Amino acid sequence: MSRPAIEIDHLAKRYRIGLAEELHDTFGGAVLSWLGSPLSNLRRLRRLSRFDPGDDADVIWALRDVTFAVAAGEVVGIIGANGAGKSTLLKILSGITEPTAGRAVIHGRVASLLEVGTGFHPDLTGRDNVYLNGTILGMSKGEIDRKFDEIVDFAEVGTFIDTPIKRYSSGMHVRLAFSVAAHLEPEILLIDEVLAVGDAAFRKRCLGKMGEVAASGRTVLFVSHNLSAVERLCERSVVLDHGRIVFAGPTAAAIDHYLRHTLDDGAALGDPQRRPGRGRVRFTRIWAESGGAETVHLTSGGEASICLAYRISGAQPIRKVRVRLGWTNLLGDPLLTCINDLSGFPIPQLPGPEGTIRIHLPRLPLNAGTYRLNAWLKSEREIEDLVAEAGELTVAGGDFYGTGMSIPADCGPLLADHSFEVLAPSTAAGPAGR
């Protein structure tokens, strides 16, 4: 490896998440606690910036023991589920927030792009905003003077440059914002998800520009949910999971590891203590099965089962159970939801202390693609456990309709049994039309 540009050494970051507010059963209790609230508020607010040993209940480690190095000129991707610590890592490297422990050494001029258009003011003209945003990102006035025409050209805002940007279309707004960012020329660039802006055509251009940046010998650390963008831009990637590095290596292997383990690994459900819900029942693992064997690759039209393993804590019986399994696309839009009592499978009581709920789909009605799962479990109308992101699942294209033809991806995610008929005019007038 050549000269390192970024050396990260046992970096850790601790955050405090607020504990749930106490609830009061009686009016008197509520009044008493209200009277005492200034004191408890003060204690709570002070704790925002203080950590005492022993109060681990509402402390989470967003990053733990993160160690890796990036060589000069290397483009490295950082992937991981929401809350894995990706953004926290970039924020620490940008100097926005301080690490709790460990250190990082950066050799060279850094710029970080956690957002495009930071500091844009709607009442200022495009020109003023270019200068403001440029200096916020770390350019000098002279530097912006030199690149100004280029920035305006790339943004394609033309004569609107002296118009207040509140009169811009949202497309122009984004293009101008990205254009300023694209003309940064640091030696090291830290980027977070900024490509998720604008329309498809502009996103493509942004990716092109990013490719240029990557090819120009700059060191780039690139955080994204967009796995295909990471795959295209980064030769090497680091997978974060709950603040720790779980894999570091070639991007293709990293993505494979990430996809496999987010679903496969029970730990991907996250710390049960941090999940919402009453917690008398917690999911312990969620996985997919096909033909009785565990898998991460399902086939559209094929037989599929999703298994939710659970554990009951305490002796109380878990009655009137409602289980919900949701399938969403990668953007989080719900596509398909299975709820036991809606589809006629009531669960009066959950057997304990451990067990598995299996949701069986005889013919998976999803087209080829990547999907996300989420699940919750209620008993007696109260949420016991909620897993907002239970992992990703790839569905391979299969012969859903039994015609031997595959279904193009642009047909959308859903497949359903259906039939076609051609009705002659005389029969179409008939009442049933059969």
Added chain:
Amino acid sequence: MSQPRTIVIAPKRGFQLIDWRELWAYRDLIYFLVRRDVKVRYVQSVLGFLWAIIRPLSTMVVFTVVFGRLAEIPSDGIPYPIFSYAALVPWTYFSSSLTAATGSLVGNNLLSKVYFPRLIIPLNPVLSNLVDFAIALSMVGVIMAFYGIAPTAAIAFLPFLVLLMMLTASGLGMWLSAMAIQYRDVKFMLGFLSSILMYAAPVVWPASLIADKFPEHGATLRLLYGIYPMAGVIEGFRAALIGARPMPWDLIVPGAISALVIWLSGALYFRQRERFFADIF
């Protein structure tokens, strides 16, 4: 921008002093942020920068009627309008800078998106309000001409008084902004704090009242009163602009010392707290 070539990121411990080299490196950003503030302040208003004059002027009219005519508060033998306006110019600057600085960090999305010296944020209104201040100050000349008062040589002290006024506003601004980001109570407190501070300052009454009321301890009390920096600033403005009284050094000197103390402690407090800003804003 000339950043150091190698940056070490590690938890900071103990007190941090102000990094002047870094602030200098970010001078272009300071310039554009101040410019944004100034440009945006009166955007889409009919009267625009006239508001910089109208606000102290209308307060002057109210004070002249209520305190000058009705309450007959003495004004050191100067016509009450010019007596109060000369005080309202620095006071308006001070209170609007302080209010803007205090609220500057709360909910500021720049904090979590990009790094730059955090000190720039509360210092920004202290600089940008100077524009309003200069406009309001120019009006003093008009009012003085109206009353036929000629400026004296004491006007040469004005730049020093402006500096003292900025030092006080930014010192308190650093304290209050760093507190407000963690304790939103500061925001609610600021409303009455600023009116308490105004009546504590010799805006509607002359500081000479102190010696008049307590003749035997007058000199000592004035020195003590001077600890409140705006007392020296405001009486100093009157002396520098109108020249009816000599420069009140017995107020200005203790004021300058305490302003320095407020500023240095404010900077230390701010630098000590800033590491949490992005996490709790």
